[in-house]
Amino acid sequence: MKKCSIFYGAIFFLGLLGGTAQATHTKFTQPLKLPPVLGLQPNGTYNFSISLEAKDADISVPGLSSSDKTRMWTLSRTGLGTLVGDFPPPTIRVKTGNTTQLTVANNLNDIQGTDPNGTDSSGRFQGLANGTQNGISGDHSEISIHHHGSHVAPVSDGWACGFYIKASGTANRSFTYTYFLQENDAKNNTNNERGTTEWYHNHRVDATGHTVWKGLGGGMFIIDDPADPQLPKGPTVDTTGALFTGSSGQVFAGFKYDVSLAIRDLQFADANIGGTIRHNQIPYTFTFEGSTGDHIMVNGVPQPFFKVEPTKYLFRILVPGNSRKYFLRLQQLGSTTNIAMVQVMQDAGIVSPVSRTIIPIGIAERVGIVIDFGPFAGKTLILQNVQSTRDGGDCVPGNCSTATSEIMQFQVGTTVTQQENINVANITRAVPTxxxxxxxxxxxxxxxxxxxxxxxxxxxxxxxxxxxxxxxxxxxxxxxxxxxxxxxxxxxxxxxxxxxxxxxxxxxxxxxxxxxxxxxxxxxxxxxxxxxxxxxxxxxxxxxxxxxxxxxxxxxxxxxxxxxxxxxxxxxxxxxxxxxxxxxxxxxxxxxxxxxxxxxxxxxxxxxxxxxxxxxxxxxRVESSPDGTTRTTPCSPPGSCTQ
Ligand SMILES: [Cu+2]
The missing domain is CATH 2.60.40.420 (Cupredoxins -  blue copper proteins)
Known part of the structure; x- marks a missing residue:
């Protein structure tokens, strides 16, 4: 068993040259963007591929001094072929009960060349390929992807201690995870997983923090639940929210009234990459209590606005950040009246609706909420982070600044593209007791x-x-x-x-x-x-x-x-x-x-x-019987084995 001495403290991957950026940007000046969605394939076995690449993210931080792009770790669609990667990573929509495979390739070094802090033959700035965390030696560019919320054979669970996908060498450069999307939860007779909002992220032991900070966390939605027809959906859209017609250049991003909101924070600063000072970078600072930033991002956009129609929307909210917790509240601009948000999903799946006005949500939790914008045609609503309601103890430096008190703005229009007869009160989904x-x-x-x-x-x-x-x-x-x-x-x-x-x-x-x-x-x-x-x-x-x-x-x-x-x-x-x-x-x-x-x-x-x-x-360790035995082969599908 290997031993290693450990020290903790603020370790910077990159030289932090400038002061931290002030959160002075004008809020609600950029439109929300929607992550690209993988999952248009017909029924049957789904096979998806994503690639870990250090690329520029399409982030614009108003108020910062430069248009330098932010270099991140992206889990990008394969074959993207551009300098700009996917941040947030693609959302993967998987059909419950359908065996699904996700292949993840680690192309950090292929993209970056041999010098992790230099420039490659295309002149792209490198950096962030390697680096250590917490003073622990070893290769922290290897990853293990956990499908969070899955019910899955151990080999596909994204074990923190092994099955790493490596950034260099010839072996283990990619890994294919298999998800059966089946589960018996005692109140769900289909034996399929409930529809819900899950996600995927790196889980490498000791050194996950810097990779999550750099962007490794995307949504994975379980769809085709029997209750899905009772949830808002609408027509297909692209990443700008425009109607998706399949024309050249358009990127499918799901459905108009079924929207992913990945809420996280980041801290921007100047950094030395390959001897050049670059603005708008995100050097990771390890903080024992939990690392935070003073910019709130939704789907990679700082405090965006989102043009919605006066109808019902399903928002799938996930918090793929490092440590910051949120207390969500919705109010009309100029009003102090809380607007109801109807929760229809807990982590484990679709449930009977619960009307809420304050929704605490911490790291890795997810909620699915339905908001009815019908009564607010022509109005402006603000999704707030109500820090005064925090449950004590988690107000860390940077966590209580005014820059983090408002999350995004909804600008409600006056027309509806596709009328849907949605009544979430019709959802009656018992949970196990x-x-x-x-x-x-x-x-x-x-x-x-x-x-x-x-x-x-x-x-x-x-x-x-x-x-x-x-x-x-x-x-x-x-x-x-x-x-x-x-x-x-x-x-x-x-x-x-x-x-x-x-x-x-x-x-x-x-x-x-x-x-x-x-x-x-x-x-x-x-x-x-x-x-x-x-x-x-x-x-x-x-x-x-x-x-x-x-x-x-x-x-x-x-x-x-x-x-x-x-x-x-x-x-x-x-x-x-x-x-x-x-x-x-x-x-x-x-x-x-x-x-x-x-x-x-x-x-x-x-x-x-x-x-x-x-x-x-x-x-x-889940054992086959009380005598401590374990199987040598996966139980396939999950739940079907008796010993
Ligand atoms: Cu903790």
């Missing part, structure tokens, strides 16, 4: 911090602080067996707690019943002094072949290569004496893995990226 999942095992996790790490502690095991270790798994749920997990945050920082592979049903929050808006999720807003209790039932297996080999993560791994994976040292905490026992609800016990046991496969972690990068992750 706690009584559907009687737990056999209970586990409790405390999300805490030490001077050098954010940690996850199995409180029921009386563990000392535990540091994420790729070689270790801390929990061993059994297939088709319900468990109850408690997430407790005794600290003063808000976490976003994400469990891979399996959706969870809320049992209680701080001992009370769960809010109607937070019933069925996989990313939980764990505010300070908050305890969530959830239930879950895994239906996928860890594959034995994909386990970390006994003795440590090594290049002998058959399907991937985790030789460059950094394994956190345990210097930040102590390890418990083994074996310990899980507390089983009937009073019996079952053995849990030793800390040095073979590796796990699914992640439970905080999605504040800087917390995740400083060890706030734990692994669980």
């Amino acid at each position: 706690p009584s559907d999942l009687t737990p056999v095992v209970k586990r409790s996790f405390r999300f805490d911090r030490t001077p050098a790490f954010w940690v996850i502690v199995r409180e029921d095991l009386d563990q000392a602080d535990r540091i994420m270790d790729c070689d270790r798994y801390d929990s061993d749920p059994v297939i088709n067996t319900a468990e109850e997990w408690t997430f407790r945050n005794p600290g003063n920082w808000t976490h976003s707690i994400h469990t891979h592979d399996v959706d969870q049903v809320c049992v209680s929050r701080n001992g009370a019943s769960c809010p109607a808006s937070d019933q069925f999720k996989e990313t939980w807003p764990l505010a300070p002094n908050t305890t969530f209790v959830v239930r879950l039932k895994p239906t996928d297996f860890t594959q034995k072949d994909a386990d970390t080999p006994a003795g440590g993560c090594s290049s002998s791994q058959p399907s991937g290569d985790c030789s460059n994976a950094h394994l956190f040292s345990t210097t930040g905490g102590t390890v418990p004496s083994a074996p310990q026992n899980d507390v089983v609800s009937d009073g019996a016990t079952s053995p849990v893995p030793n800390v040095e046991a073979a590796g796990g496969r699914y992640m439970l972690h905080c999605h504040v990226i800087e917390h995740e990068d400083t060890a706030m992750m734990t692994q669980f």
Whole structure:
């Protein structure tokens, strides 16, 4: 097992030459743009490809001193052939129940040439290809793409510790992920995943922060749910929102009344790239509490305006940034009356509608909301970030500036292109209840911090602080067996707690019943002094072949290569004496893995990226039976295996 000393602090990839840019740009001066959409293919197996390339992003930051383009990491449509890449990355619309493959290629070095900070033969500025984070050595240009919210075989889960897609060499330059888009959630008889708003992002252990900051996070929407006809859709549009006719040069961007809003922040500054000072760059500054910027971007546009029609829109809102949380509120310009936003999607899928006026949304959470602009023809509405309602503890430097208090503007027109007879009140989609999942095992996790790490502690095991270790798994749920997990945050920082592979049903929050808006999720807003209790039932297996080999993560791994994976040292905490026992609800016990046991496969972690990068992750291995056995082949389709 590799050990590595770690230090934390502000590490800049690029020389930060100028002061940070002032957020003085005039808001609501640029139109919202829509990400390109992959997914026009007919029914059948969908195969999509995207390419990681360091390219200029089509970002214009009014008020900054130059027209220099912002160099980002883009997950671009393949064959784009231009200097400008896709930011945000393309939205992928996948049909529920249809096996879908996503091939991701890492072309960072191919695009950048041999000098990561030089210019290539086309004279393009390079930079950002490599670089390290947190002072950890190793190649941080390799990536692993997690389909967030998916129910998927481990090998396609985007493991943080392996199966890396590499930027150099000849091996492992691309990886094809397979998504079955099937799931049994106890109240969905189709066995297909519910329609919802999911997304995809890099998950490379230790070093995800700089890549998320640079742009690696796009939407992945599960469509063709039985409830879809009751949601706004409208005619097809291009990336400007104009009607899509398929003419040359137009890029398909989904549907007029079904709109993706990726809300994130960035900080712009001058930077030295290849010996040349370039403005409008985004050097990443690691901040232990969570990195933030003072510009709010929606789909890559700072505080945009969006021309809408006086009808109903579905907005799929995701927060693919590093750490900033938002408190969404909608008001008409000049009014203090809150306008209702009807939530029809939680993380795990379409649910019966819940009318809301304030919607807190943290990193990696998603909501689908329907806004009826019908009563506001000719008016102007503002989507605000109501910072005064924050739930304490997460107001970090840069997080409370006025520049971040308004997100975007809606300019409501007076005509409707396509009348739709939408009544979201007709959506009646039950979610599983706690009584559907009687737990056999209970586990409790405390999300805490030490001077050098954010940690996850199995409180029921009386563990000392535990540091994420790729070689270790801390929990061993059994297939088709319900468990109850408690997430407790005794600290003063808000976490976003994400469990891979399996959706969870809320049992209680701080001992009370769960809010109607937070019933069925996989990313939980764990505010300070908050305890969530959830239930879950895994239906996928860890594959034995994909386990970390006994003795440590090594290049002998058959399907991937985790030789460059950094394994956190345990210097930040102590390890418990083994074996310990899980507390089983009937009073019996079952053995849990030793800390040095073979590796796990699914992640439970905080999605504040800087917390995740400083060890706030734990692994669980889904076993075939209580004796600890695992399958050697994927369960295909998920949920169809019984052992
Ligand atoms: Cu956290």
